[in-house]
Amino acid sequence: MRRSAAPSQLQGNSFKKPKFIPPGRSNPRLNEEIIKPKPDIKLFEGAANKNTFLESQNDPRICSLNLLPTEESTREINHRDNCSGKYSFEASALATLDPPHTVHSAPKELAVSKGQEEEPDSLVKYFSVVWCKASKKKHKKWEGDAVLIIKGRSFTLKNLEGKDIGRGIGYKFKELEKIEEGQTLMIGGKEIEVMGVISPDDFSSGRCFQCGVGSPAIQSSSQASRKCFSNPFKSVCKPSSKEDRENDFQNYKPRHDPYTPNSLVMPRPDKNHQWMFNKNCFPLVEVVIDPHLVYHLRPHQKEGVIFLYECVMGMRMNGKYGAILADEMGLGKTLQCISLIWTLQCQGPYGGKPVIKKTLIVTPGSLVNNWRKEFQKWLGNERIKIFTVDQDHKVEEFIKATFYSVLIISYEMLLRSLDQIKNIKFDLLICDEGHRLKNSAIKTTTALISLSCEKRIILTGTPVQNDLQEFFALIDFVNPGILGSLSSYRKIYEEPIILSREPSASEEEKELGERRATELTCLTGLFILRRTQEVINKYLPPKIENVVFCRPTALQIELYRKLLNSQAVRFCLQGLLENSPHLICIGALKKLCNHPCLLFSSIKERECNSTCDDNEERSLYEGLLNVFPADYSPPQFTEKESGKLQVLLKLLAVIHELRPTERVVLVSNYTQTLNILQEVCKRHGYAYRRLDGQTPISQRQQIVDGFNSKYSSDFIFLLSSKAGGVGLNLIGGSHLILYDIDWNPATDIQAMSRVWRDGQKHPVHIYRLLTTGTIEEKIYQRQISKQGLSGAVVDLNKTSEHIQFSVEELKNLFTLHESSCCVTHDLLDCECTGEKDHTGDSCEKFTLSRHCQLGPHHQKSDSLKPLSMSQLKQWKHFPGDYLNLTDPFLERIRENVSFFFQNITNQATAK
Ligand SMILES: Nc1ncnc2c1ncn2[C@@H]1O[C@H](COP(=O)(O)OP(=O)(O)OP(=O)(O)O)[C@@H](O)[C@H]1O
Ligand SMILES: [Mg+2]
Structure with a gap:
């Protein structure tokens, strides 16, 4: 049996007598009070003092009704009649003879109102009670703490896990109104003793349910x-x-x-x-x-x-x-x-x-x-x-x-x-x-x-x-235990909070959810x-972030169109999503964006290991090989076949030339892509190190240290963001290039924060490469739109497999926008035509809102959150052929770029 002592530890709540007292046993605090017989008293007050306790002992009427919420018949509640005359000497004399756990006659159920009583809307009262089932047993014990809610002529009894354990309607208002501390009464087939009054605030905050919770020990x-x-x-x-x-x-x-x-x-x-x-x-x-x-x-x-x-x-x-x-x-x-x-x-x-x-x-x-x-x-x-x-x-x-x-x-x-x-x-x-x-x-x-x-x-x-x-x-x-059990937490916090966020929530539900969220925040906030990053920004060098929209090559476009026309994609768009063929289609498009040779390898691999189960994949690749030159061989890939790779090469060249002492962290989510990038490093004689999922843990720190060392001759750090992003310090690099994009913004944010952190000496340049008009832009839009933020934004374990797509969304995903130089800009509703340097206000003045179940109380600025569309609009943006490009790095890559977004943080401290 749960002990009820805990609520007394809660500061500011109204539990005054939290200890279980067996039914029929007098409440020690009330023993000190002399309760005078009240002629008009209706409800049983057995536990209120010794005398009344004896009243109950002599009362032969033990309630046999079992009034569970569903049982209409049990709504009969009778308060004890004839209480007033029984506070007698005779009774109190008996009291001294009886041990506490002797026969206890439960009070009678309160009765439902027969007539049409006026409904007093205003009356809502909350009581802390202890309860047990009505029984004739000699030695009864309270079964638990509960909260009794009286509303008009109805009542609800909730256990401390927030579950309803009794409910009834249609009682006499006057009787319910009289319920007060110390009383024992029968209601809903349960005998209860009223331990104290709960303030509406303690109820709506949920504090009255918290048991076993330590009290805040700090004032401020x-x-x-x-x-x-x-x-x-x-x-x-x-x-x-x-x-x-x-x-x-x-x-x-x-x-x-x-x-x-x-x-x-x-x-x-x-x-x-x-x-x-x-x-x-x-x-x-x-x-x-x-x-x-x-x-x-x-x-x-x-x-x-x-x-x-x-x-x-x-x-x-x-x-x-x-x-x-x-x-x-x-x-x-x-x-x-x-x-x-x-x-x-x-x-x-x-x-x-x-x-x-x-x-x-x-x-x-x-x-x-x-x-x-x-x-x-x-x-x-x-x-x-x-x-x-x-x-x-x-x-x-x-x-x-x-x-x-x-x-x-x-x-x-x-x-x-x-x-x-x-x-x-x-x-x-x-x-x-x-x-x-x-x-x-x-x-x-x-x-x-x-x-x-x-x-x-x-x-x-x-x-x-x-x-x-x-x-x-x-x-x-x-x-442990601070929020009670998981089931009580769900009832008391999670359910009301989630319910209150539903569009259909009533005012009352909204208010309750809001209060519970506030209480949860208060409790856990201790x-x-x-x-957020702002506290440290002043110690950090400037950060220049660029989103670079790279034009796809002719080969990429041709293959892309073919993929979109495949039977597999058509099936997806008809809503035939068994076996998740859309994931295979998405994977193929992403590979193609990184480099066509990755797609070629997949097709060849499928040809070699063909089984009857992979119809979808085969139908996706049908006819694609004809697009590649007859003697195509992935290891001998050419750099001209991928729009992003061309941009990357130019970028590496200009960094090497203009900042010979600075280093680059080059990030991809895919090992195969890292292989290509590694090959590029070799071909161009760039010294590199690599850290991915295969790197033995024992070697990882050594690799990181080697790169960060001021004596390092490395130019590039190849990093698999999923394998090694979390927690690493890569301050040896001051340029970070995200070669591909992940569905989960957290993966990208993690990677970006590896270089712009305490200890970084150089201004940091971040380049996010996206292939114009393709699925990469769509994923980026999803990242920055509200939709992308729903759910656990920062959960690194969430991959595209966890994302649900509607057919409508898939249609959008499987569209190639060939004529736009930046679909993302087209979506921004920006008044500029994309033909000039459009500089909005600094994005830093915008408060970023975090999508969070706890609601507005938690929506503090969170600088490492993904951008929203409106924030992106505030970034400087211009097309690739913009004449007044002042950034020397962008200037050198513009040939293959259709559009840029740029934002500078900490510009004031720019060196
Ligand atoms: N007061 C300081 N002065 C100078 N450098 C500092 C200071 N505090 C931390 N650093 C350095 O900042 C870098 C980041 O610190 P740390 O790895 O502890 O960050 P973190 O909060 O754990 O971030 P993450 O969530 O990415 O793991 C480290 O290189 C650390 O040595
Ligand atoms: Mg850390």
Whole structure:
């Protein structure tokens, strides 16, 4: 049985008597009150004091009706008659003889109104109650907490999971109106005791359903300012003797001077915290961040460290020690965590004793060494001993060598070594790129949940509120139980919030959904921190972003037309979408855009491995080989066959010529395309490195370091965005070219943020290449239109296979616009004719709205979000043959380009 004590911990809610009291047992608080007989009282007040309790004992009428919501007949509710005369001495004398769990006669059901009573619309009341089924059993116990909602002449009883457990209509208004704290009554076949009144606000916010939730322990984040203790040695308890006190005075000094001008001092624990965690009565000592780190920390990082400190210390919410640091990419989440670990490992507020001993950092395989490097970068090799798990360094080694305090391991390795890891006592768990834990059913999540460590931090660069169920999984991971069970979360938050966003939602539903969303935000906002790129922009060089529309070649156009005329495409357009032939068609068109030889290879491959199942694919390729020259051979592809490749070559040449010391990151989503690009590098003598899904994890950091090194002779870094994009720092490159486009804007954004981040010295140039009039433009439009944003915008796992297309959409997708120099511009409703340099206002002044289930409360500016159409319109744009092209790079590639969009961020600091 659920205990009802929790609601009392909620600040500001109206639960006054939260404990279960067996039916018939008097409520201790009310025992103190003398309840005078009221002649007009109608409802049973058995549990309100001892006397009334005895009333019930003597009452032979135990309700046998079982009134579940569906049972019309049970709407009969009778309040206890003749209450008034029974507050007798006789009864109270009996009370002293009876143990609490003796026979309890339940009150009679309240009765439904027979006549046509006037409906008082205005009356809506909420009560916290405890309930049990009506029974004649001697020893009854309350079965649970519930919320009773009285509305006019009807009632609803909801359990704390938000489910209806009783409902009835047509009661006497006057009787319902009289329900008050302390009463016991029969309603809907259930006996209930009214524990307290719930304010409408507590109901609409959903707070009244939260049980087991720790109370916010923080008043405001301003507490997190640099406030020194007036007396760092003052303790809640006094040390035992004078001598001890003197020793303490010596021993309990802060590790770093809290009074130096730039010191960063952690907020002090309040009395409640001290009472909970300072059982040994140690003196309070300032926790001061190592000045060596403070020197480097940016202002937002200082705030972040304080936030993390408060969360994991349980200072933000009683009994909860988790946090989600969801700063946008490149804001230095790693450094913030390192600062926290280093601090907690050496210091603590109680007697200066370290709060943690061992930390576990779980991260994608490609970032394991990046973490080690960051530790070295900020703390050197001596301060802290780090152990990274790989093929040659097993967890056993960490266990044997006790001097290691931090274990860094990939998610994959964690699963393999789970048994050993479980045996180590970790005090802090950090999950980097932790949005992967949004699915609570996957092995990684269950494995991590099984670790007993309470202090848990999720790091993620992607917003977490886009999907309410994934949101729950992340929240429940860091602070288990804070939102109740999944089913109660659904009833109390998800359903009303989603319902309120439906176009058909009533005003009441909208209001409720809005309130629940606000409450959810408030509750979770205490331990989620997200800052956007803007906080760091001022430290970054300018960023020049270009969308380059490349003309397709004659061969590409011919093949494209043939593909669109194929039987497979025609089937798709007739809505015959079994076996998803549209995905094959889309794949073929995308390959063709990258280079016709990729399509050629696919056709040849299909010819070799033909089975009877791939009719669609064969029908798609029919007659295509005739378009290629007879002796066509993919390895000998020519660069002139692809519009984008021609642009790329010119771009590489001009960068090499004009910026000989700068380097290029060249990104594709496809390994086969990377093969072509690699071949191009070889042919033109460009030194390169490559990182894709096949690159062994152990080599990845080395490849990245080699490229970033100032001594590197590389010119190009070939990167597979899906394999290696997340979390990498590629600041050695200042030009980034996205050779192809992904359905998911997040993949592209991830890749783009690899170069424009802290530490970048050069202005950053980003080029997104699209083939004019083709499917690539359509995918781009989908990215920037609302439609593209729906659902989990930033979910890197979402691919085209997850996207549903209507036949209408497919028609649009499978159209080649041969005469337009930029279909995307045509769609913008821009007043310019595309014939001149059209410069709109800076896009930065536009607030970007994020499509998010939590609604407007969360729609903060999010600079790494994909653009919207209207923002793109504000970008400078011009056709390829525009005369006054001032950008030297664009000037050199214009021959093969039909249109440009350009936007410059941080122009003021342009060098
Ligand atoms: N205060 C700072 N001063 C200088 N460089 C910094 C600072 N903070 C972080 N950096 C550097 O910025 C780069 C990005 O930091 P980091 O990798 O921690 O970003 P992140 O927030 O984890 O981003 P992502 O979400 O992409 O993983 C790193 O090279 C890091 O060393
Ligand atoms: Mg990171």
